[in-house]
Amino acid sequence: MNRFVVPLAIFAALIALLGVGLTLNPREVPSPLIGKPAPHFELPQLHETAKTFTEKDMLGKVWVLNVWASWCVSCREEHPVLLDLAASGAVPLYGLNYKDKREDGLAWLKGMGDPYRLSIYDFDGKVGIDYGVYGVPETYVIDKLGVIRYKRIGPLTPQIVKEKVLPLVQELGRA
Amino acid sequence: MLRSLAFLLLAATFSWALAKDAAPAAVDPALEQRVMTLASELRCLVCQNQTIADSNAPLAEDLRNQVREKMRQGSSDSEILAYMVARYGDFVLYRPPFKLTTVLLWFGPLLLLAGGFLVLVRRVLRRRPEQDLEMNASERKRAAELLAGNEAERR
Numbered sequence: 001m002n003r004f005v006v007p008l009a010i011f012a013a014l015i016a017l018l019g020v021g022l023t024l025n026p027r028e029v030p031s032p033l034i035g036k037p038a039p040h041f042e043l044p045q046l047h048e049t050a051k052t053f054t055e056k057d058m059l060g061k062v063w064v065l066n067v068w069a070s071w072c073v074s075c076r077e078e079h080p081v082l083l084d085l086a087a088s089g090a091v092p093l094y095g096l097n098y099k100d101k102r103e104d105g106l107a108w109l110k111g112m113g114d115p116y117r118l119s120i121y122d123f124d125g126k127v128g129i130d131y132g133v134y135g136v137p138e139t140y141v142i143d144k145l146g147v148i149r150y151k152r153i154g155p156l157t158p159q160i161v162k163e164k165v166l167p168l169v170q171e172l173g174r175a
Numbered sequence: 176m177l178r179s180l181a182f183l184l185l186a187a188t189f190s191w192a193l194a195k196d197a198a199p200a201a202v203d204p205a206l207e208q209r210v211m212t213l214a215s216e217l218r219c220l221v222c223q224n225q226t227i228a229d230s231n232a233p234l235a236e237d238l239r240n241q242v243r244e245k246m247r248q249g250s251s252d253s254e255i256l257a258y259m260v261a262r263y264g265d266f267v268l269y270r271p272p273f274k275l276t277t278v279l280l281w282f283g284p285l286l287l288l289a290g291g292f293l294v295l296v297r298r299v300l301r302r303r304p305e306q307d308l309e310m311n312a313s314e315r316k317r318a319a320e321l322l323a324g325n326e327a328e329r330r
Contacts, residue, residue, distance in 0.1 A: 026223060032264040099233065125237050132262040134220035134234050 031132055031151045038065075038142050039130035046097050046105055046119040053094075053120050060144050062172045063092045064165070066116070066156075067128065067138040069100045070108040075137045078155035079112050085161055086115035091141075091169045095119035098128050098136055141165060143172045210243045213252050217242075217259055218267050226269060 033039075042054040055065075066082060068075045086093050095116035097105040102121060109119070122128055131140070134153075141150040150168055152160060214228035219235040227235040227242075238259070245255045259267045271277050310318065 029220065029264055029266045032261060125234075126241075129237060129241055129262060132264075134263065 027135060028153055029134075031148075031153075033132055033140075033148045034151060036148060038140070038146050038148050039127070041120070041122075041127040041130065043096075043120040043122055043127060046095070046102065046109075046121045049102075049121065053118060055142070055146060058092075058094075058142065059146050061092060062144055062169050063094060063142055064169070065094050065096060065140040065142060067096045067098050067131070067133050067136055067140075068119075069098045069136050070104040071100065072098075072136040074155045076112075078137050078157075079115070081156045081158055081161060082115040083113050084158070085156070085165070090166055092117050096127065096131075097121050098133060099123065099125040139165075141168055141172070144175070206243065206246060209246055209252075210239060213242055213246075213255060214239050216256070216269050218269055220263055220267065 038055045040055060042052050045051045045053050064085075068078075082093065085091070093116055095118070097119045099122065102123075105119070105121070109116075120127075125133075131138075132151075137155050139150075139152040139156055140148050143149050149172060150164065152164075156165070211228050215226045217227045217238065219225045219227045219230035219232055219238075221232040221234050222230050225232075225235075227238045229235075242255055245258065250258070256268065265271055265277075271280060273281060
């Protein structure tokens, strides 16, 4: 009887370890940018390329930056969630159009609705690299001091907005 | 006057077009070698079991270009690695750094090996006295009888 206890315990521990491993998503690499100032950018706006937008314009405000592209399939799934978030007026939402053709990006917003106050246009993906983007869509919550407080890799869902994004935005807004 | 102006304009656009095309191509083999060596140290985040040297993902291509550009600007390999880690975390490094959070990663396999060896040694040592192969007189006799019986049966 006793000789089975140790192997059984080891087996159970292994099963538990592998079980937890199965529920984790290897695509979600913890970003080193959380708690760090948002990397600097100054990019043309998608609608009016003559105007630029920089993260410095948002100092003093809590805001959300969403990385999207017209070629991105999950963005389609995420889009209604963004429209809802924008309609709620809880937080200013800005878009970063990532490695897209400008006309495709504009057509996307025209066809599906534009949730963003404005979108910036990152044609060559350089700003994307600075923000550690690798799985569009990605979403960043940036606080009043311009520090990244949260990053979501992959589409936002109503649940994530309700349980993570909105409470964080409220908390940061009070600070 | 007009002709020379047109020529200048043409020349300008031509060199611009050339410059644009030349950027990603392998102009300098030594540099390219250096880019690929460093790129094979970096993990592609889109296809996670490939290096950015192996991967054809657009992001891998962008990161290779970024490495090349940084090298042209005179960055050292370690500076470029630090640049990548600052953006994508330790995960981009195919050889994870040695620190407190990675101790288990580095020593885990060794620990398992040592544990297995320990169990093996203990088992072997414990088993030896149990398997006493010496026979006493009565066992010898019985063995002889059995062997003799066998012989008889075979005949």
